[in-house]
Amino acid sequence: MLLIPCPWCGPRDEAEFHYGGQAHVAYPENPAALSDEEWARYLFFRDNPKGRFAERWNHTAGCRRWFNAVRNTATNEIEAGEVTA
Amino acid sequence: MAERLSPLARFTPVSADDLRIAEIPFLTQINLRVDPKSRAAADIGVALGAPLPTEPGTCTSADADVLWMGPDEWLVVGARGHDLEATIRAAAGTAHVGITDVSAQRTVVAVDGPRSRDLLAHGCALDLHPRVFGPGRCAQTMLARAQVVLAAREDDGFRVFVRSSFAGYLADWLLDAAAEYLPEGTVTSR
Ligand SMILES: [Zn+2]
Numbered sequence: 001m002l003l004i005p006c007p008w009c010g011p012r013d014e015a016e017f018h019y020g021g022q023a024h025v026a027y028p029e030n031p032a033a034l035s036d037e038e039w040a041r042y043l044f045f046r047d048n049p050k051g052r053f054a055e056r057w058n059h060t061a062g063c064r065r066w067f068n069a070v071r072n073t074a075t076n077e078i079e080a081g082e083v084t085a
Numbered sequence: 086m087a088e089r090l091s092p093l094a095r096f097t098p099v100s101a102d103d104l105r106i107a108e109i110p111f112l113t114q115i116n117l118r119v120d121p122k123s124r125a126a127a128d129i130g131v132a133l134g135a136p137l138p139t140e141p142g143t144c145t146s147a148d149a150d151v152l153w154m155g156p157d158e159w160l161v162v163g164a165r166g167h168d169l170e171a172t173i174r175a176a177a178g179t180a181h182v183g184i185t186d187v188s189a190q191r192t193v194v195a196v197d198g199p200r201s202r203d204l205l206a207h208g209c210a211l212d213l214h215p216r217v218f219g220p221g222r223c224a225q226t227m228l229a230r231a232q233v234v235l236a237a238r239e240d241d242g243f244r245v246f247v248r249s250s251f252a253g254y255l256a257d258w259l260l261d262a263a264a265e266y267l268p269e270g271t272v273t274s275r
Contacts (some may be wrong), residue, residue: 008141008156009224013210016227061232062225063141063155 006059007067007081020056022046023068023084050074057081092192092252103200104266106259108252109193109244115161115169116154118183125180132176133161133169144223144236148172152223152236160187160234160246191234192252194245194259200266201241207262209235229258 002014028034028042047053053073058066069081091110098107119126121139130136134147137159144152149163163169173184196204202213208229212218215237223236231254234246247255 010142012226061227063158064225065155 002076002078004057004069004078005081006057006062006065007083008063008065009059012059012062016059016061018058018060020058020066023054023056048073052079056084092249093194093256096253096256099260099263099267099271101198101267101271104198104204104263105195106197106256106263107195108256109195111165112188112193113149113163113165113167113169114186114188114191114246115163115173116183116185116187117159117161117173118157119177120157120181123180125177125182128176128178128180129173129182132172142222142224144221146221150236152234154225154234162193189249191246191248194247194252194256195242196245196259197240197242199241200263201243204259204263204266205235205243205245208258211235213237215241229255229262231255231258 003011004014004017005011025042025046031039034042050073052070054068054070056066057069058064066084067081068084070079071077089111091108093108093110096108099105100107117129119129121137126137133149133151135145135151137151138145138153141153144150149161149167149169152160152162154160161169161173170184170186177184205228206213209226211224211226218224218237220237220239223234225232225234227233228235228245231247231251233255236244236246238244245255
């Protein structure tokens with residue numbers, strides 16, 4: 001089981017968290033102006049790197065806050081989480 | 086008048102030399118959301134007898150117990166019938182504060198005695214050693230796969246806050262896990 005560092009609660013079992021996918025995916029400024037393909041790209045297309053990957057996590061069984069953490073997808077090493085709004 | 090039944094009304098308390106398990110029903114519980122830097126937060130702290138704890142995982146005890154739930158969220162716990170909501174509302178005035186009575190959401194199980202840490206460790210991944218989780222610490226975590234709020238008290242005492250619908254399951258689990266710490270022949274059926 002991964003030990004995930006919640007920026008508020010400290011390291012906790014992976015089972016306490018909900019995964020939120022890639023971090024820093026901005027909501028389109030004007031969604032109505034997007035073509036179907038652009039909208040689909042925003043909704044469904046994500047990076048899939050081998051190595052460092054910035055992700056969103058929610059500490060559902062703990063403080064229930066969202067935060068970002070960088071996980072190495074090859075080794076599962078996680079760098080300290082960062083508080084986000 | 087209808088009789089009020091607590092979630093663990095049929096639970097027989099366990100009382101052994103090293104371990105005691107009992108429900109503390111009907112505590113007053115208020116969920117409080119407020120900006121910790123605001124004037125209202127300071128005023129509410131004064132009304133409750135101690136500043137709202139801002140260090141994650143800590144709890145203060147004055148007129149009521151105040152448990153840290155998040156950077157802008159606390160669980161305020163008082164005795165049965167203690168009108169904490171009125172106290173907090175009066176202190177908050179018209180400020181932007183969320184005050185919700187959640188007394189019925191969770192019931193509280195007191196786990197006391199020198200074996201309390203050993204018992205909870207059967208189903209909790211947190212380090213419960215008094216050096217790390219001594220009196221005044223609290224945490225929201227999983228105990229035997231159920232979401233709980235754990236609060237450490239003096240003298241190896243713990244308060245386990247568990248959602249009412251999970252309370253029966255958790256009480257059964259606690260009794261099962263406690264078997265090895267109780268004298269032979271202790272009746273632990275519910
Ligand atoms: Zn957390």
